[in-house]
Amino acid sequence: MNRLSSRHVLGIEHMTVRDVELVLDTADALKDILDRPIKKVPPLRGRSVVHLFFEPSTRTRLSFELAAKRLSADTISVSAASSSVVKGESLLDTALNIEAMRPDIIVLRHPLSRAPHFLARHVDTPVINAGDGTNEHPSQALLDLFTVRERFGRIAGLRIAIIGDIAHSRVAHSDIRAFSKMGAEVTVCGPGTMMPPYVEALGARSARCVEEALDGADVVMALRIQKERERRALVPSIREYAQLYGITRERLRLASPDVVLMHPGPVNQGVEIAPDVFEDPRSVILDQVTNGVAVRMALLSLLIISDTNREGGGT
Amino acid sequence: MTDLLLRNGRIIDPANGLDGPGDILVRNGRIEAVGHGIPAPDACLLLDVTGKWVTPGLVDLHVHLREPGEEYKETIESGTRAAVAGGFTAVAAMPNTLPPNDSAAVTRFILERARDAGNARVHPVAAITRGRAGKELTEFDDLLRAGAVAFSDDGSPVQDAGLMRIALEYAQGLDALIISHAEEPALSEGGCVNEGRISTLLGLKGIPWAAEDIAVFRDVALAELTGARLHIAHVSTRGAVEIIRRAKGRGVRVSAETAPHYFSLTEEAVLDFDTRAKMNPPLRTEEDRQAIIEGLADGTLDVIATDHAPHSSLEKDVEFPLAASGIIGLETAFPLSLALVRAGRLDPAHIIRLLSTTPAQILRIPGGTLSPGDRADIAVFDPERSFEVTPENLCSKSHNTPFLGTTLTGRAVLTLVGGRIVHNLLGVGG
Numbered sequence: 001m002n003r004l005s006s007r008h009v010l011g012i013e014h015m016t017v018r019d020v021e022l023v024l025d026t027a028d029a030l031k032d033i034l035d036r037p038i039k040k041v042p043p044l045r046g047r048s049v050v051h052l053f054f055e056p057s058t059r060t061r062l063s064f065e066l067a068a069k070r071l072s073a074d075t076i077s078v079s080a081a082s083s084s085v086v087k088g089e090s091l092l093d094t095a096l097n098i099e100a101m102r103p104d105i106i107v108l109r110h111p112l113s114r115a116p117h118f119l120a121r122h123v124d125t126p127v128i129n130a131g132d133g134t135n136e137h138p139s140q141a142l143l144d145l146f147t148v149r150e151r152f153g154r155i156a157g158l159r160i161a162i163i164g165d166i167a168h169s170r171v172a173h174s175d176i177r178a179f180s181k182m183g184a185e186v187t188v189c190g191p192g193t194m195m196p197p198y199v200e201a202l203g204a205r206s207a208r209c210v211e212e213a214l215d216g217a218d219v220v221m222a223l224r225i226q227k228e229r230e231r232r233a234l235v236p237s238i239r240e241y242a243q244l245y246g247i248t249r250e251r252l253r254l255a256s257p258d259v260v261l262m263h264p265g266p267v268n269q270g271v272e273i274a275p276d277v278f279e280d281p282r283s284v285i286l287d288q289v290t291n292g293v294a295v296r297m298a299l300l301s302l303l304i305i306s307d308t309n310r311e312g313g314g315t
Numbered sequence: 316m317t318d319l320l321l322r323n324g325r326i327i328d329p330a331n332g333l334d335g336p337g338d339i340l341v342r343n344g345r346i347e348a349v350g351h352g353i354p355a356p357d358a359c360l361l362l363d364v365t366g367k368w369v370t371p372g373l374v375d376l377h378v379h380l381r382e383p384g385e386e387y388k389e390t391i392e393s394g395t396r397a398a399v400a401g402g403f404t405a406v407a408a409m410p411n412t413l414p415p416n417d418s419a420a421v422t423r424f425i426l427e428r429a430r431d432a433g434n435a436r437v438h439p440v441a442a443i444t445r446g447r448a449g450k451e452l453t454e455f456d457d458l459l460r461a462g463a464v465a466f467s468d469d470g471s472p473v474q475d476a477g478l479m480r481i482a483l484e485y486a487q488g489l490d491a492l493i494i495s496h497a498e499e500p501a502l503s504e505g506g507c508v509n510e511g512r513i514s515t516l517l518g519l520k521g522i523p524w525a526a527e528d529i530a531v532f533r534d535v536a537l538a539e540l541t542g543a544r545l546h547i548a549h550v551s552t553r554g555a556v557e558i559i560r561r562a563k564g565r566g567v568r569v570s571a572e573t574a575p576h577y578f579s580l581t582e583e584a585v586l587d588f589d590t591r592a593k594m595n596p597p598l599r600t601e602e603d604r605q606a607i608i609e610g611l612a613d614g615t616l617d618v619i620a621t622d623h624a625p626h627s628s629l630e631k632d633v634e635f636p637l638a639a640s641g642i643i644g645l646e647t648a649f650p651l652s653l654a655l656v657r658a659g660r661l662d663p664a665h666i667i668r669l670l671s672t673t674p675a676q677i678l679r680i681p682g683g684t685l686s687p688g689d690r691a692d693i694a695v696f697d698p699e700r701s702f703e704v705t706p707e708n709l710c711s712k713s714h715n716t717p718f719l720g721t722t723l724t725g726r727a728v729l730t731l732v733g734g735r736i737v738h739n740l741l742g743v744g745g
């Protein structure tokens with residue numbers, strides 16, 4: 001059946017292999033629309049999607065909004081000041097008020113881990129997690145899978161290296177889960193301060209140094225260094241980080257000859273990735289952005305289908 | 316007050332080395348006799364408690380009653396009602412109220428409210444520092460005279476080691492007890508679950524075991540330095556057990572408690588129960604859980620205390636990182652402890668020692684024994700009686716417990732405080 005196993009998209013954690021394949025196949029079919037002169041189709045006509053962003057985000061929000069508009073949905077965006085979030089008074093109130101206006105999907109970005117899971121327990125509307133704290137960013141991982149599958153025609157058996165702040169990156173958490181779930185072999189590497197305990201529980205192996213991680217890699221994913229996230233700096237300097245973990249042309253030679261270079265963006269050029277590498281044809285960073293719209297279109301339309309066919313209560 | 320004869324119970328009184336069948340006669344609020352075939356005096360209520368455990372009333376060294384200030388979570392009345400429903404006849408109330416118990420006036424207020432409620436006895440624990448702010452000592456002597464039994468800034472550790480030393484030195488001069496909430500905040504801040512597999516899987520910031528071990532080590536060292544009496548609250552890690560074991564081995568005057576959740580659950584419970592399993596210190600690993608049970612078995616851990624911490628849905632039904640820490644425990648402590656007996660880890664007398672005799676000794680309060688002449692603070696438990704943990708079955712105002720919805724075995728069926736029946740499921744007397 002062409003529907004997701006859950007009413008919500010809270011994390012790769014909760015998706016089955018079949019769910020992931022369904023999203024990727026649907027995105028494949030929808031991607032063509034983005035190349036047409038008139039980039040609008042009707043599946044979500046008369047539906048409304050609320051983008052509830054408790055944390056600033058230009059790219060993810062733009063991508064979701066565009067995806068919804070391409071599918072002819074009405075979209076509303078709500079930005080909440082992060083100061084009120086810290087007090088914890090607003091998420092449920094805001095969401096219940098929005099729900100009272102009967103939207104069809106809520107897309108939530110929130111600075112606290114597992115806020116979308118909390119929301120999903122309290123609202124009847126399907127919730128898409130557009131990034132929660134340091135936990136997950138499932139649509140990003142799905143677009144990464146899509147981009148890799150587009151390049152290689154498969155995901156199973158590929159070697160994926162993820163470099164950077166694994167502990168505090170929701171993209172890393174979702175990507176590790178997504179790639180390992182689909183049969184790839186994931187290796188992570190970063191400074192000791194950026195490695196989570198029990199990273200293998202997510203499905204990754206950790207490498208001692210960046211060279212070991214890159215060795216034979218089919219996909220190299222460099223993560224953005226979040227300079228502002230932690231109260232105490234996790235590396236002595238950005239310069240030293242770039243020297244130890246930056247993806248340079250020379251380091252990239254260790255990888256497979258067909259390697260593709262990815263980054264969830266926005267890139268700190270000269271930090272995670274050397275400038276000349278960024279412009280390298282092996283970089284698929286801008287393809288990721290394009291594919292992001294297709295994958296988010298797939299998520300929105302699949303949730304609407306699942307929700308329309310739903311009998312009785314939720315899952 | 317009616318006189319009572321408890322007939323043919325299993326009397327478990329570790330202080331007097333008793334564990335066997337017998338009768339207890341209660342007259343004028345005191346234990347008159349303990350023995351076999353005690354004849355029932357006239358106008359005496361005769362209760363057949365065959366198959367039940369008759370024990371000294373349990374003593375909880377660590378509860379939060381929330382009054383004054385957060386009466387919507389719990390009051391002294393509802394909290395002490397929960398206590399007697401769980402077989403507790405005395406509780407030590409932590410000072411993190413609003414205002415905090417840092418003055419004799421608040422201590423007297425708590426005692427007065429407890430007297431009015433007429434359930435379990437309440438022994439206030441006063442704050443170590445004014446406003447629990449970790450800066451200046453409270454007036455220890457004044458507080459002791461008002462009725463405080465110990466000092467603690469529970470909930471917020473005394474961060475400044477120099478101030479903790481002064482608190483211990485000053486307490487030593489008064490022979491007062493300091494209770495340490497052992498946590499190094501520089502390592503724990505922002506954390507909401509044990510640091511490890513579960514924190515990684517949930518994407519939540521963790522609290523490492525080292526945050527507890529370092530603080531326990533610091534305070535044990537300061538107790539050794541000053542010669543003061545120190546009690547470590549809610550031990551949750553393997554390392555803390557080992558540090559306390561070694562300190563006791565060299566004669567440091569340290570005692571320690573753990574809570575039923577630390578020997579009943581592990582960090583995995585957060586996956587199932589979400590914020591209902593959020594507490595501080597957090598639930599740890601199976602290795603820690605086993606070390607806690609061993610610590611109880613070999614006497615390293617002296618006390619089972621509940622850390623009864625009521626919170627309403629306002630604090631618990633929110634995003635996980637924002638949720639308040641703590642679970643209620645007064646009404647589940649006995650069955651959870653009994654599970655250790657069923658598992659063959661501890662014998663019944665040891666459980667009663669941990670839940671009654673030793674906490675009374677550490678606090679230097681009456682109770683914890685069934686000696687003739689003692690005030691009749693007595694609990695009767697039916698070790699076979701099961702009950703479902705539901706809001707309707709709980710006396711506490713709050714229902715924040717991961718055991719909600721589960722069926723537990725072992726329940727207090729009769730509780731006497733000063734010879735008065737304050738809890739009765741026997742269906743007679745009352």
Ligand SMILES: [Zn+2]
Nearest residue numbers: 469470496548
């Ligand atoms: Zn505490």
